Structures are given as structure tokens and as C-alpha cells.
Amino acid sequence: MTLIADTKTLITKCKVLTESEFIAVDTEFMRDKTYWSQLCLIQLGTPDLTIVIDALSPKIDIDPVLEIMANQTITKVFHSARQDLEIFYKLMGTLPAPLFDTQIAAMACGFGEATGYDKLAKELINVEVDKTIRHTDWTSRPLSSSQIKYAEGDVTHLWKIYLKLKKKLEENKRESWLDQEINNLTKLDNYLFSPSTAWQRLKVKKSNPRFLAILKEIAAWRETEAQQQNLPRNRIIRDESIIEIAHRTPHSIDQLLRIRGLDKAKILDKYGEKLLKAIKFGSNIPNDQLPTVQNKKQLPRDIGPATDLLKVLLKMRSEEHGIAQKLISTTQELEKISAYGEKADVLALRGWRRQIFGEDALKLASGSLGITIKEKKLKIFDKIN
Numbered sequence: 001m002t003l004i005a006d007t008k009t010l011i012t013k014c015k016v017l018t019e020s021e022f023i024a025v026d027t028e029f030m031r032d033k034t035y036w037s038q039l040c041l042i043q044l045g046t047p048d049l050t051i052v053i054d055a056l057s058p059k060i061d062i063d064p065v066l067e068i069m070a071n072q073t074i075t076k077v078f079h080s081a082r083q084d085l086e087i088f089y090k091l092m093g094t095l096p097a098p099l100f101d102t103q104i105a106a107m108a109c110g111f112g113e114a115t116g117y118d119k120l121a122k123e124l125i126n127v128e129v130d131k132t133i134r135h136t137d138w139t140s141r142p143l144s145s146s147q148i149k150y151a152e153g154d155v156t157h158l159w160k161i162y163l164k165l166k167k168k169l170e171e172n173k174r175e176s177w178l179d180q181e182i183n184n185l186t187k188l189d190n191y192l193f194s195p196s197t198a199w200q201r202l203k204v205k206k207s208n209p210r211f212l213a214i215l216k217e218i219a220a221w222r223e224t225e226a227q228q229q230n231l232p233r234n235r236i237i238r239d240e241s242i243i244e245i246a247h248r249t250p251h252s253i254d255q256l257l258r259i260r261g262l263d264k265a266k267i268l269d270k271y272g273e274k275l276l277k278a279i280k281f282g283s284n285i286p287n288d289q290l291p292t293v294q295n296k297k298q299l300p301r302d303i304g305p306a307t308d309l310l311k312v313l314l315k316m317r318s319e320e321h322g323i324a325q326k327l328i329s330t331t332q333e334l335e336k337i338s339a340y341g342e343k344a345d346v347l348a349l350r351g352w353r354r355q356i357f358g359e360d361a362l363k364l365a366s367g368s369l370g371i372t373i374k375e376k377k378l379k380i381f382d383k384i385n
Contacts, residue, residue: 001050001152003041003143005057007064013051014064020046022075023068024158025096027055027084028138028151035226035233037087040138044068045155052151056139062091069096077162079103079117081185089191097186102158104181105165108174110322121157124164129157174323177352181327195223199291202239206247209290214282215246216291221278225271237262237271249279303338306365310334313364313371316378317357328357337361 004010017023028041042053042065055062068074069088076096078084080103088096106115111123121127133150169175199212199219206212219242226233233239241261250256253272257264267275311334318325329348336344341362349358360380363369370381 001052001148003054003057003148004051004060005054006059007061010051010053010060010062011064013049014044014068016049017044017046017051018068018071018074020048020074022046022077022100022159022162024077024155024162025069025084026078026151026154026158027087029083029087030137030139033232035230036090037083038139039087039091041151043151043155045152045159047159050152050156052148054141056141066092070094072097075100077102077158079120079158079161080114082190085185086191089188095186095188095191099182099186100162100166101178101182101185102161102165104178104185105162105169107181107324107327108177109165109168109172111324113324113326117154117158117161120161120165125157125160127157129153174352177323177327180347193223193227195220195227198223202243204243207293209287209292210283211246212291212293213285214249214279215242217278217282218242218246218275221274225274237266237275245275245279246282249283251276251279299335299339303335306338307331307334309364309371310337310361312378313361313380314357316371316380317360321356323356328353329361334361338365341365 004013024043024045026043027039028043029037029039031037039055042055042062044051044053044065053062053065054060066088069076069092076099078099078101081099081101085095085099102117102120103115106120107113111120118129118131121129130150130153133147136147138147169178196216199216202215202219204212204215218237222233222236222242225231225236229236238261241259244259244261245256248255248259250259253267253276256262256267256272256275311331314325314329314334318328329346333344333346333348336346337348337358342349347353348361360369363382364371368382372379372381
């Protein structure tokens with residue numbers, strides 16, 4: 001296996017790949033010192049052909065790969081696709097489709113939550129994945145034969161895992177069980193890094209609207225700087241410093257320099273005036289345009305015991321049906337069922353989730369169903385009034 005480093009060879013290989021109904025996809029990238037992921041390799045694999053593409057080669061145009069990503073007749077197979085999708089969204093302005101994520105599929109096949117690629121390879125196709133090269137510098141050239149072999153193996157194993165999981169899903173009639181998770185994965189909001197919403201990722205305790213307005217402007221400025229300079233956010237200014245600045249609202253360079261944790265050289269040479277401008281803008285936003293933090297609706301305080309029982313039921317149903325608990329319900333949903341019963345607007349009370357869990361969850365929460373221990377095993381029983 002050699003790296004494909006020129007467009008002509010890539011076009012020829014991609015023509016062969018497009019004859020398949022599915023293609024396993026993986027990428028190798030670096031992000032330690034940049035805002036945007038630096039794409040280094042793209043691996044594509046089918047039963048007939050596996051290729052490893054040098055995305056850093058000056059002689060290659062990866063448009064043939066992007067055409068495959070956009071081809072609606074070919075299923076793109078990923079494992080834990082989130083970061084790969086972020087890369088392709090940046091390149092394409094849209095997401096690869098249709099897609100299949102083996103980590104999500106594994107949840108519906110009894111492998112638990114966030115199952116690792118190594119575990120699936122071992123249990124489904126009896127392959128031990130070499131972990132020694134995982135944390136390598138993929139920007140380095142030339143790559144060693146062992147690095148290329150590792151990259152190739154990712155997709156060679158992946159399409160085999162895909163076929164195994166696909167068969168299990170079809171046998172158990174669970175293909176549709178993945179729809180909600182795939183929909184969540186492919187929401188475009190996940191891949192839009194808008195400066196105007198950057199403040200929402202900061203962990204703050206204060207909810208004063210004026211504080212939030214200043215926080216929003218500083219966070220937006222930092223996001224823009226990080227994107228333009230292609231530097232990690234904290235290389236511009238740290239989260240804690242943003243929060244402290246928004247709290248203290250300095251109005252001069254001297255006041256800025258008194259805030260602990262700031263790089264004084266950066267404030268003096270690069271960012272001081274820009275920070276003060278953001279602070280001033282946030283300070284002058286009209287009151288009726290100030291941002292607010294929406295307080296979550298307070299749940300009743302006495303739902304703890306009922307929620308604990310629902311967790312037990314969820315565990316039982318998860319084990320009985322061989323499906324990860326996360327795919328059936330979440331703690332937040334259980335709390336809503338405890339509080340509101342049938343009126344709870346949660347996925348656990350719809351479709352297949354209701355059939356295997358939701359109906360009994362409602363009965364348990366209302367007291368018409370019980371859980372007991374019989375012969376050292378948990379049992380469910382109908383209560384007789």
C-alpha cells in the first residue's frame with residue numbers, strides 16, 4: 001500500500017470505489033495547535049479496494065472524494081463520525097450522506113454506549129487493532145510503512161464491522177432504531193461555529209443580562225480571532241479570563257492589565273484595544289436587546305425515588321433487549337416521566353422506545369407496576385388494587 005498523492009491516480013481509484021453500495025471512511029488529522037482540524041489522510045475502503053490519500057500533498061485535489069461524500073446512492077460508513085463530519089462539512093459546506101455510524105449501530109446491538117472501535121473489531125471480526133501508532137504525528141512526511149498500514153487497516157476492518165452490524169440490525173428489525181441518533185449527529189448546528197453563539201459554551205454562574213451582553217461580545221471577538229488566525233481559542237484568551245473581564249468590565253489598558261491570568265504582552269501588542277472595543281459594545285447594547293439565560297423549568301423536588309426506580313427498569317429493559325440504555329432513554333427523560341407521566345414530551349414515550357420501555361415506565365411511575373426480587377433476580381409485577 002502506497003499513499004495516493006496526485007489527482008490523476010485519485011480520480012482513477014475513486015471511479016472504482018463508486019461502484020460499491022457502501023464505502024468505509026476514516027480520516028487522520030491534527031488539531032493540537034490549530035482551531036480548524038488539519039486534514040492529513042483520508043482512508044476509503046470497500047470489499048474490492050482500499051486507498052489511503054495524502055491530503056497534504058501539493059499535487060492532489062480531493063474533489064473526487066468530496067463527490068463520493070455527496071453521492072446519495074453510496075452509504076458512507078464511519079465509526080464515531082462527529083469529528084470526521086466536522087472536517088467534511090468545512091470542506092463541502094454540507095455533510096456526507098447517507099451515512100452509517102458503527103458506534104451508534106453498536107448501541108442497538110447490545111454493545112453498550114460509546115463502544116470503541118477496538119472492541120468491535122475484536123468481538124465482531126476477531127481482529128486485534130494495533131494501538132501503538134494511534135497518537136502519531138500525521139503531518140510528518142514521509143510516513144512510514146507501519147503508519148500507512150495502520151491507516152489502511154482502519155477502513156479495511158470498518159467495512160467488515162459494518163456488514164456484521166447491518167446484518168444484526170436487519171435480523172432484529174432495528175434499522176429504524178438508529179434514526180433519532182443519526183438525526184442528532186447530522187444536525188447542521190453541530191458543525192456551525194458562529195461567533196455570535198460562542199458565549200453559550202462558557203460555564204458561567206451569573207445571569208445578569210448586562211454581564212451576559214459583555215461576555216457575548218468578548219467571546220464573539222475571541223471566536224473570530226481564533227478562526228482567522230487558525231489558533232485554539234485558549235491561545236487567544238482563556239475562558240476564565242473572558243468571564244473575569246466581563247465581570248470587572250475594565251475601561252482602559254491599565255485596568256485590563258490588572259486582571260490576573262492575562263498575557264500582558266498580548267494585551268499590549270495585539271488584543272488590548274480590541275477587547276476594550278468589545279467591552280464597550282456590550283456595555284452599550286439597549287436593555288431590550290440584552291441576552292438572557294433561559295432557566296430550565298424546575299421539576300418537583302419529590303421525584304427522586306420514582307426516578308431511581310425508573311433507572312432500575314431502564315437497566316432491566318436494556319439488558320433484556322440487548323440495547324444501550326442511552327438509546328432508550330436518558331436521566332433527564334426519566335425525571336420528566338416521574339414528574340409529568342403521560343404528558344412528558346420525551347422520546348422514551350414514542351415509537352419503539354414506548355413499546356419496550358415507555359409503557360411500563362408510566363405504570364411504574366403511577367404505581368400500577370412494581371419491581372421485586374425473586375430468587376436473587378429483579379422481577380416486574382402488576383400491582384393488584
